[in-house]
Amino acid sequence: MSTTLAQALPKPGLIEGGLSRWREVLADHYMRLSDRSRRLRFLSPVSKPIIESMTQKTRPAAVLGIEIDGKMRAVLEIFHTEENHAEIGLSVEDAYQGRGLGRRLFDAGLNVAAELGIETADFFFDSENVRIRSLVKRAGAKMHSLGGGEVTAAINIDSAMAARAPKVKLQ
Numbered sequence: 001m002s003t004t005l006a007q008a009l010p011k012p013g014l015i016e017g018g019l020s021r022w023r024e025v026l027a028d029h030y031m032r033l034s035d036r037s038r039r040l041r042f043l044s045p046v047s048k049p050i051i052e053s054m055t056q057k058t059r060p061a062a063v064l065g066i067e068i069d070g071k072m073r074a075v076l077e078i079f080h081t082e083e084n085h086a087e088i089g090l091s092v093e094d095a096y097q098g099r100g101l102g103r104r105l106f107d108a109g110l111n112v113a114a115e116l117g118i119e120t121a122d123f124f125f126d127s128e129n130v131r132i133r134s135l136v137k138r139a140g141a142k143m144h145s146l147g148g149g150e151v152t153a154a155i156n157i158d159s160a161m162a163a164r165a166p167k168v169k170l171q
């Protein structure tokens with residue numbers, strides 16, 4: 001683990017460079033995930049050749065990342081699927097999970113979605129995925145089981161951002 005991460009959590013940011021750069025960064029990041037994390041991200045066992053062809057075709061509206069030691073260790077993709085609506089997926093490399101990076105990226109992703117004019121977003125995840133469940137729950141998601149161990153979480157972006165705003169203490 002890098003000293004950078006131990007000292008302070010690095011900040012998420014929009015990845016510059018447009019579609020071709022995003023595709024390259026996403027492919028590299030997804031290749032570095034363990035089979036388990038890749039399955040949790042895509043809800044099916046996704047082989048490396050599939051990652052390659054999938055990332056060559058992907059067309060997200062925005063991609064955010066957290067760079068540590070020169071590599072994008074965490075990424076979040078926003079897919080603008082309908083007017084004012086998006087699907088969002090995120091992942092953190094295994095060695096960096098459970099340290100608050102996902103939470104930071106998730107919050108930054110909702111901010112960027114709001115800037116893109118997105119009002120609601122869906123996340124799809126495995127019912128046993130406690131970390132993403134915790135993130136979407138905190139954001140006030142309405143969750144529904146899709147069967148087969150899959151869950152969808154619908155988030156209202158404004159409400160989620162308001163819920164995490166620091167409460168002002170009245171005198």
Ligand SMILES: CC(C)(COP(=O)(O)OP(=O)(O)OC[C@H]1O[C@@H](n2cnc3c(N)ncnc32)[C@H](O)[C@@H]1OP(=O)(O)O)[C@@H](O)C(=O)NCCC(=O)NCCS
Nearest residue numbers: 037040041089090091092097098099100101102103131134
């Ligand atoms: C899901 C994922 C993005 C979360 O990122 P992370 O950096 O590992 O998670 P964080 O450390 O930020 O913790 C996220 C939440 O899980 C909670 N958490 C962390 N470890 C936990 C554990 N072992 N058990 C229960 N909750 C846990 C944290 O308290 C936090 O909740 P909070 O914000 O309500 O406090 C990451 O684990 C991952 O990439 N998993 C594989 C891919 C995936 O599942 N993607 C999501 C589907 S799109």
